[in-house]
Amino acid sequence: MAAQRRRPTQVDIAKRVGVSQGTVSLVISGGAASDQVAEKTRRAVLQAAAELGYTVNAAARRLKGGRTRMLGLYTFEPVFPVDQRDFYFPFLLGVEEATARYGYDLLLFSSATAGGTRRIYAGGVNRLKVADGCVLLGRHLHRDDLAELVHEDFPFVFIGRREVPGEELSYVAADYVGATRDMVRGLTERGHRRLAYLKLSGDQEPTRDREAGFRLGLDDAGIPAGACVVHSVDDPGAITGELLRGWLSAGVTALLVEPSEDDSTIAAVERAAAEAGARIPEDCSVVLLGDPPLGEGARDWTRFSLPREEMGREAVRLLLDLLDNDDGEARQLNVACMPILGDSIAEPPAGVTP
């Protein structure tokens, strides 16, 4: 098995069979056009291809405008770190499954990590373009990168709702608005009238959507927004027993908590409750606006859960749709979250009548 110095090309096949490169291309790229080729030629070409161990050069095919049958997956954070594992893995699962079902291969842009910071345009080059299209994933993204990506018109779909001013972009997102609204309804129907909402600081879309859902939920129940607390969590350490006690004595009976990436916010809430001598859910109901990051917490939180696997699948579906009929339209999809009734909510304690 002497090493062949150069990968065989269509020209090599052509020479061997005694036809032209164009004919080889017709056969190889298959399907529609290849029935113009005589069956005998066709077989000879395929045979030679097999013998030489030919594979199409993806770069060349792409260059000409052809398809690579590769979909890219770019994540703004590394996907695989173990602590993020449970968060990202289901997305991956869905993306991989759908990619496979449609007969595409999946290209993970790991190299972006190399420089430490994770950028699309490392060295002015947009690696993504070797793929036919790309699924983007991650919470912390460079707005500049995203803007530039939109500016070229390369097909991509975001997992998670993203906005770029003046641009329409494709995404599949969890319906945080509706899910949060439903959570509020769940509380108000149990009689809670005064709620505290702990939102993450920063102005990310998921946070904004939850807050919108919160306000809609209040409207539904006819509760004035002024009757509730909205607290922006900059530092989980700032969620003290003191703070919580203040809220409770002001008539707050339920907490809505937006989970952070680590479980620090949730942990802080539990700690604060302990410090304040408040039992969950007897003295204070708690609802999580999303999945607890580390999954295996001792408590079975009432919460909603993102259909992450489904979101991954849908992202691929949208992307392929985008590829197949290239109108300039953005595809946007909101998937419903699944409400989970845990043991962290109850009726408001008796005697609390705000």
Next chain:
Amino acid sequence: MAAQRRRPTQVDIAKRVGVSQGTVSLVISGGAASDQVAEKTRRAVLQAAAELGYTVNAAARRLKGGRTRMLGLYTFEPVFPVDQRDFYFPFLLGVEEATARYGYDLLLFSSATAGGTRRIYAGGVNRLKVADGCVLLGRHLHRDDLAELVHEDFPFVFIGRREVPGEELSYVAADYVGATRDMVRGLTERGHRRLAYLKLSGDQEPTRDREAGFRLGLDDAGIPAGACVVHSVDDPGAITGELLRGWLSAGVTALLVEPSEDDSTIAAVERAAAEAGARIPEDCSVVLLGDPPLGEGARDWTRFSLPREEMGREAVRLLLDLLDNDDGEARQLNVACMPILGDSIAEPPAGVTP
């Protein structure tokens, strides 16, 4: 914003600035060669590039260079099914990490799944070759595919030891021989003299290696092979309390169990022990020759554990080594397993003197 029908190229920049495409290329690809360009021109080009929103066409660049800076990952089973998750995930982790560190991208050959059966040579064409090299992973592989793959000389590294008659192929494998030998030593040093070894049926390399290690371990302790039981497990249901009781009354004091992919074998052993009224480890020590598939078993088995993440990393390292200096040599690496002392072994029960 109107989609620009065509992305700007170096030619566009060249026209705008009034230089040739070649000069633009010199400036853009930067670094070493670009100091041949006058500073004034240089700046003009860069400015125009910025104004036009130019980015390098990755495909075109690749076309010239040969390398794609992609490494492939091909698995003979689907990687992502949830039930296999804990088995495959650490390999993936390691592969991805190393791939990223070396600045490569990772191509998952998902499309292979499409046809139901998982073959490399779908349609007579070897998809793998779009990547510079490939890491192969999985227990059940088509020997034909592998043989053919070796025959063309495409650089790849197997995770897990594989043999193809007459060929030298590259792999990184767990040192099953040494690890099993050490397990036997652990038992014999505690006084066990009569062991039963439950091996999987089938003639896979991992099974053979473990058996080799078993025999070496017996040699070390001066135990004749005939004094021990080697039982091939075709059907876990066949491991009955009856069978175990027979062994125990024949003086067997310890079991070495090769875990299957599901946990059926291990479960069968526990069930048999219960039926036979034998406590583990008081009446019968048990050692696992590998990781229990489902991790979270109630019992803390004495076993050895594969350094799966490390194996993934090493596979990539070997592969890149293979790419960079292309002698025809195969790279082979055995990594040591980590022995884990659980609570499933003890001294042999008193009164048993074979």
Next chain:
DNA sequence: TCGGTCGACCAATACGTATTAAGGACAGCC
């Protein structure tokens, strides 16, 4: 003024594939 040197740029080409207009062989028909 002339030969020489050097800096700055250009023209040409290769990379491997897809596509298309055009060419050639061959058969059928009048």
Next chain:
DNA sequence: GGCTGTCCTTAATACGTATTGGTCGACCGA
């Protein structure tokens, strides 16, 4: 035999970049 048409194949070209041998002009020293 000439005409038309069908079927198969080819030649040519485009895609966007990197590279290299070469050219052109300026500048310098003698």
